[in-house]
Amino acid sequence: MHLSSRVIGIPDSITMKLNERAIALAEEGKVIYNLSGGQLPIKPLPEFVEKIHHQLNFLKSYQYCPSAGFPGLRKKLLKHFYETRELAAELLETSFDCILSNGSKHSIYEALGAVIDPGDEVILLAPFWVSYPEMIKFWGGIPAVVKSNVFDAFVPAIDDIRKIMSPRTKCIIINSPNNPSGVHYSEAWMKEFAAFLKDYPNLVVISDEVYSEISYFDPKPSYFYQYDHSLINQTIIIRAISKTLASTGLRLGWTIAPKTVVDAMSRIQGQTTSGPNSLIQRALMDFDLSHIDSFLVPVRNHIRSNAATLREKFREGNLGHCWYQSTSAFYFLIDFSRTPMFGRFDNVEGDDHSYKIADELLHQEGIAVVPGHDFGMPNTARISLVIEEIPFQEAITKIIRYLHKVS
Numbered sequence: 258m259h260l261s262s263r264v265i266g267i268p269d270s271i272t273m274k275l276n277e278r279a280i281a282l283a284e285e286g287k288v289i290y291n292l293s294g295g296q297l298p299i300k301p302l303p304e305f306v307e308k309i310h311h312q313l314n315f316l317k318s319y320q321y322c323p324s325a326g327f328p329g330l331r332k333k334l335l336k337h338f339y340e341t342r343e344l345a346a347e348l349l350e351t352s353f354d355c356i357l358s359n360g361s362k363h364s365i366y367e368a369l370g371a372v373i374d375p376g377d378e379v380i381l382l383a384p385f386w387v388s389y390p391e392m393i394k395f396w397g398g399i400p401a402v403v404k405s406n407v408f409d410a411f412v413p414a415i416d417d418i419r420k421i422m423s424p425r426t427k428c429i430i431i432n433s434p435n436n437p438s439g440v441h442y443s444e445a446w447m448k449e450f451a452a453f454l455k456d457y458p459n460l461v462v463i464s465d466e467v468y469s470e471i472s473y474f475d476p477k478p479s480y481f482y483q484y485d486h487s488l489i490n491q492t493i494i495i496r497a498i499s500k501t502l503a504s505t506g507l508r509l510g511w512t513i514a515p516k517t518v519v520d521a522m523s524r525i526q527g528q529t530t531s532g533p534n535s536l537i538q539r540a541l542m543d544f545d546l547s548h549i550d551s552f553l554v555p556v557r558n559h560i561r562s563n564a565a566t567l568r569e570k571f572r573e574g575n576l577g578h579c580w581y582q583s584t585s586a587f588y589f590l591i592d593f594s595r596t597p598m599f600g601r602f603d604n605v606e607g608d609d610h611s612y613k614i615a616d617e618l619l620h621q622e623g624i625a626v627v628p629g630h631d632f633g634m635p636n637t638a639r640i641s642l643v644i645e646e647i648p649f650q651e652a653i654t655k656i657i658r659y660l661h662k663v664s
Contacts, residue, residue: 279625290652292640293625297503302552308540318536324527326357330542354519359533361467361497361510371521373398377427382413383633407592410581411438415449428461434468434585437632437639441478441585451481465495472585473561507537560587563642563649574657587642594636596660609635622655
């Protein structure tokens with residue numbers, strides 16, 4: 258059967274693909290250190306699980322919800338947002354709304370569909386999450402990429418954003434804390450970005466804040482609209498329970514945006530998936546969101562510990578020049594181009610060898626990583642910092658050994 262041109266060009270999600278391959282090899286009995294995962298390997302908060310269990314007793318937990326989600330939960334999440342971001346309740350309650358979707362990926366997809374037309378440019382800050390470009394292209398948009406490098410801890414320069422602006426630029430996606438770099442943009446950067454936005458009042462900002470509560474070095478993440486509250490009017494905020502409640506499989510994300518955008522997203526959702534999981538919504542409606550911070554304390558401590566292991570292993574292996582300080586989320590981006598191993602690719606055709614390197618790491622060392630090409634960073638790979646301490650130490654030791662192989 259002939260497939261549409263729209264889907265023929267869509268690649269598989271490399272993060273999902275690598276994780277599946279690593280799991281398959283482990284099931285064959287091979288020792289695999291899976292550093293490809295984008296989820297916490299722990300159960301959700303017990304209080305949240307109990308709320309889910311309680312809601313199993315009610316008929317509404319099994320029935321359709323409104324397209325945009327249950328109104329009570331939407332109001333609760335909006336209130337929680339303006340309280341934690343110290344924004345004016347009056348502004349958000351009168352001009353803003355919240356829509357719940359089937360995970361943050363679904364939320365971003367619908368937000369793009371609500372604001373971009375074919376031919377519109379959407380600025381991405383590399384490294385970026387792998388699905389952004391494909392979502393943009395699916396709606397007929399054109400990704401425009403601003404690059405960064407390890408010397409700046411993969412934080413892009415505001416001047417470089419300004420240089421890429423064009424009459425066709427409609428939107429920019431900000432992902433802080435960042436997947437895959439594991440850093441969040443500083444207060445100084447956010448203030449400079451806020452000043453930049455004053456020159457572009459029609460530029461739509463999608464602020465992907467899924468990892469906003471997972472930071473393990475102060476100062477904590479902050480956002481441009483907190484330094485100039487008027488900028489919230491051109492901002493679409495994306496949140497989810499996937500990371501903060503260790504609930505990736507429950508598929509519940511939400512968008513906070515001007516009511517016109519939420520109404521548009523609701524129409525898209527109503528004609529495609531309808532509303533998200535009623536059971537999980539009802540459980541979250543009855544859940545005290547203040548529990549999240551205490552739940553994440555041991556998570557942050559564990560990630561910080563593994564980040565320290567990474568730093569020491571790189572220094573011991575004379576690769577300190579390839580290291581930068583990760584601060585949030587639970588990732589680190591290895592730049593292969595500055596390691597001894599990379600000399601093997603000097604005469605190999607092509608500008609990116611991250612897939613080949615990731616394949617070698619998996620089959621030679623039993624280490625699963627995610628190639629950086631699809632994150633907009635050729636010759637790099639993302640590793641996850643969430644596995645247990647001893648296996649993580651063993652995995653990094655193997656990676657260091659591989660990075661020194663010159664033949």
